[in-house]
Amino acid sequence: MNVGLYRTVAAMSANQQRVEIISSNIANADATGFKRMLHVAHGVENWADDAGHTQVAAASRLDMSQGVLQSTGNTLDLALEGPGFFVLEGTSSEILTRNGEFSLTERGVLVNPSGFPVQWAGGRGIIDPLKGAVRISGDGVVDQDGLPVGRLRIVNVDGPRSIEPDEFGGFRLRDGAEYVEANATVSQGFLERANLETIDELVELIAAQRSFESASQAFKTIDQSFSRLYR
Amino acid sequence: MIRSLYTAASGMKAQQFQVDTIANNIANVNTSGFKKSRLSFRSLLYQTYREPGLPLANNQNDVTGLQIGSGTEVSGSRKEMQQGVLELTGNSLDLGVEGAGFFEIELPNGEQRYTRNGTFRQDANGRLVTAEGYLLSDQVQIPPDSQGVSISADGEVYSLGEGNVQNQIGTIRLHVFPNPTGLRAMGGNYFAGTPSSGEPAATQPTTAGAGMVKQGYLERSNVETVDELVSLIVAQRNYEVNSRAIRVSDEMLQQVNQLIR
Numbered sequence: 287m288n289v290g291l292y293r294t295v296a297a298m299s300a301n302q303q304r305v306e307i308i309s310s311n312i313a314n315a316d317a318t319g320f321k322r323m324l325h326v327a328h329g330v331e332n333w334a335d336d337a338g339h340t341q342v343a344a345a346s347r348l349d350m351s352q353g354v355l356q357s358t359g360n361t362l363d364l365a366l367e368g369p370g371f372f373v374l375e376g377t378s379s380e381i382l383t384r385n386g387e388f389s390l391t392e393r394g395v396l397v398n399p400s401g402f403p404v405q406w407a408g409g410r411g412i413i414d415p416l417k418g419a420v421r422i423s424g425d426g427v428v429d430q431d432g433l434p435v436g437r438l439r440i441v442n443v444d445g446p447r448s449i450e451p452d453e454f455g456g457f458r459l460r461d462g463a464e465y466v467e468a469n470a471t472v473s474q475g476f477l478e479r480a481n482l483e484t485i486d487e488l489v490e491l492i493a494a495q496r497s498f499e500s501a502s503q504a505f506k507t508i509d510q511s512f513s514r515l516y517r
Numbered sequence: 518m519i520r521s522l523y524t525a526a527s528g529m530k531a532q533q534f535q536v537d538t539i540a541n542n543i544a545n546v547n548t549s550g551f552k553k554s555r556l557s558f559r560s561l562l563y564q565t566y567r568e569p570g571l572p573l574a575n576n577q578n579d580v581t582g583l584q585i586g587s588g589t590e591v592s593g594s595r596k597e598m599q600q601g602v603l604e605l606t607g608n609s610l611d612l613g614v615e616g617a618g619f620f621e622i623e624l625p626n627g628e629q630r631y632t633r634n635g636t637f638r639q640d641a642n643g644r645l646v647t648a649e650g651y652l653l654s655d656q657v658q659i660p661p662d663s664q665g666v667s668i669s670a671d672g673e674v675y676s677l678g679e680g681n682v683q684n685q686i687g688t689i690r691l692h693v694f695p696n697p698t699g700l701r702a703m704g705g706n707y708f709a710g711t712p713s714s715g716e717p718a719a720t721q722p723t724t725a726g727a728g729m730v731k732q733g734y735l736e737r738s739n740v741e742t743v744d745e746l747v748s749l750i751v752a753q754r755n756y757e758v759n760s761r762a763i764r765v766s767d768e769m770l771q772q773v774n775q776l777i778r
Binding site for chain 2: 306450498
């Protein structure tokens with residue numbers, strides 16, 4: 287058994303996963319509140335009788351850095367500045383999101399584009415859609431025509447490892463993780479763009495492709511030396 | 518590898534939708550009362566290859582796990598109901614709305630449509646109709662001997678009769694939707710109510726956020742060409758980057774094929 291041969295395959299497969307992660311980031315360049323995935327390569331000791339030899343494995347980690355705030359001028363477009371999430375009432379569990387593209391239902395319930403209601407701190411605030419100006423302050427307090435409506439629930443988590451992406455384009459709390467005090471400011475009339483630069487992703491993409499090529503070249507070289515050996 | 522091909526393709530499709538939407542916005546830059554559309558995107562399901570915390574090999578635990586997304590999808594389009602600029606036309610039957618309300622139009626089949634395009638005219642019987650000849654729901658009939666029509670900010674329509682006498686001949690109401698972004702665009706500048714938009718409330722102009730009627734003005738489209746062009750460039754670049762990801766995936770697949778001689 288040639289260890290090197292398997293190791294090059296592991297490197298190729300890690301770089302393949304890297305390309306998959308980058309592709310997913312690029313595809314979501316226009317998704318509001320999207321957080322990019324980072325590819326983390328780490329060495330794993332894999333050969334028990336061959337200590338000191340490591341092979342590479344891919345892992346992913348959410349990059350929760352702030353996205354650029356883009357002005358939209360819509361009253362119910364909200365962006366978060368700083369670490370924190372809006373909480374949506376999902377069908378089975380709470381959905382955390384940084385996408386504040388909200389609108390009102392006929393009954394005055396604040397919902398996200400998929401129709402999930404936004405959670406409030408305390409009782410659910412009802413905004414009368416037929417009444418006047420809605421103002422939302424930096425700490426999430428909602429006023430309509432100068433009268434208080436309530437306060438939006440904003441939570442934070444203990445680092446990106448406490449959450450994972452869910453099937454609704456948001457995040458869910460991992461088992462055992464808990465909410466912590468949020469320190470985010472709400473900006474009314476803004477949306478947070480995806481926190482990625484296509485140029486950076488493109489550079490990563492090329493780097494992954496070249497690493498893949500190097501690994502496959504190494505595979506070929508090892509393979510050729512074997513074929514010479516057996517001849 | 519196959520996965521990233523589909524992932525990038527979903528990104529390209531999303532950008533195509535984006536360009537379609539922008540093109541329609543730009544095409545309507547001169548349409549009175551036009552409201553621009555905006556798409557929202559969301560990420561597709563993430564596939565978990567490895568849960569975090571699983572043992573990898575000799576006494577090592579995977580601290581972060583491996584989750585890979587499968588692309589993006591259009592989660593919806595919405596109408597941006599921001600006010601367009603009111604432009605003076607001087608035409609006495611051109612009505613602009615400053616505020617959130619819509620004019621209600623009745624189609625020949627009895628259905629209601631809503632519009633912000635207040636280009637009205639008279640039909641043969643003196644009734645107010647749209648350019649297509651559909652009746653304004655609040656029936657206003659201008660008498661044949663009318664010397665002129667004046668419409669107040671709160672929608673009251675007066676006709677100037679013989680001897681400079683002002684007679685009120687009707688009231689134009691505005692219709693306010695709980696969620697105007699949920700209206701369905703029907704073409705011809707008309708919107709139809711949907712379960713998402715809710716039932717419209719007929720309100721007298723100048724009350725309860727309906728806005729006021731401005732005679733002699735038309736509301737221009739709320740499309741800003743510069744903004745749209747910037748979005749168009751961004752969409753094109755994103756499209757290119759996605760296609761690049763497809764090419765890279767393809768080249769890597771090719772490389773795998775060449776491994777075996």
